Amino acid sequence: MALDxxxxxxxxxxxxxxxxxxxxxxxxxxxxxxxxxxxxxxxxAMIAAFVVIGAVATVLIRIYVNRRGxxxxxxxxxxxxxREMVIxxxxxxxxxxxxxxxxxxxxxxxxxxxxxxxxxxATEIYARRFxxxxxxxxxxxxxxxxxxx
Amino acid sequence: MSLDAVDPLxxxxxxxxxxxxxxNSSDTEFAFxxxxxxxxxxxxxxxxxxMVEADYATVRKTGxxxxxxxxxxITKAGRHAxxxxxxxxxxxxxxxxxxxxxxxxx
Numbered sequence: 001m002a003l004d005x006x007x008x009x010x011x012x013x014x015x016x017x018x019x020x021x022x023x024x025x026x027x028x029x030x031x032x033x034x035x036x037x038x039x040x041x042x043x044x045a046m047i048a049a050f051v052v053i054g055a056v057a058t059v060l061i062r063i064y065v066n067r068r069g070x071x072x073x074x075x076x077x078x079x080x081x082x083r084e085m086v087i088x089x090x091x092x093x094x095x096x097x098x099x100x101x102x103x104x105x106x107x108x109x110x111x112x113x114x115x116x117x118x119x120x121x122a123t124e125i126y127a128r129r130f131x132x133x134x135x136x137x138x139x140x141x142x143x144x145x146x147x148x149x
Numbered sequence: 150m151s152l153d154a155v156d157p158l159x160x161x162x163x164x165x166x167x168x169x170x171x172x173n174s175s176d177t178e179f180a181f182x183x184x185x186x187x188x189x190x191x192x193x194x195x196x197x198x199x200m201v202e203a204d205y206a207t208v209r210k211t212g213x214x215x216x217x218x219x220x221x222x223i224t225k226a227g228r229h230a231x232x233x234x235x236x237x238x239x240x241x242x243x244x245x246x247x248x249x250x251x252x253x254x255x
Contacts, residue, residue, distance in 0.1 A: 069181030
């Protein structure tokens with residue numbers, strides 16, 4: 001009984017979160033697009049752009065963490081969820097590598113648009129897959145589905 | 150393994166569950182624990198105070214007014230206590246005679 005309750009608690013930290021909706025892939029895509037664009041700016045403007053991008057990203061992450069109410073430890077996530085996280089990290093690394101190649105061979109605008117588009121798609125797929133994996137983890141653990149996180 | 154190894158503070162399932170949540174996150178907010186462990190504000194407050202007092206968790210307040218939030222974090226002592234308590238419970242479960250055995254003994 002106590003162990004069942006503990007197991008449920010350990011799982012819900014990772015599976016219950018407020019759905020950020022389209023803001024998540026759009027925000028990630030925008031971030032990925034602005035990053036190479038900032039590199040194209042001259043000297044001080046580039047530094048200022050990175051500071052602004054970093055500050056906005058920090059504020060948005062803080063707002064989301066406050067809404068979620070927990071900062072789960074990814075290392076302790078159920079393996080099904082961890083696998084999704086590893087896949088998206090690999091996808092982001094592949095996008096970064098591709099963006100670097102594009103940066104060296106084409107214009108900053110093409111790099112920026114390609115990075116934004118690819119990141120948007122990768123994040124959208126990740127969000128859907130993660131949500132599905134979270135539902136499966138809960139169902140396998142016999143946790144009743146939640147109407148609204 | 151005996152009953153002595155069971156931590157009396159974690160004997161309450163809800164308190165054990167709360168520490169389980171804390172062990173799986175770097176920071177957890179009061180409202181998350183309340184909503185997902187089906188506890189009232191006062192009950193959770195009481196349970197968490199006991200854990201903070203026992204040095205199983207630390208508490209941190211952020212924001213002001215309506216945006217004031219209370220965050221909890223598990224301590225090293227809390228993590229040890231949880232590990233030991235779960236090991237004790239599992240050992241007791243393993244030692245427990247099955248239902249047919251109990252029937253046979255009576």
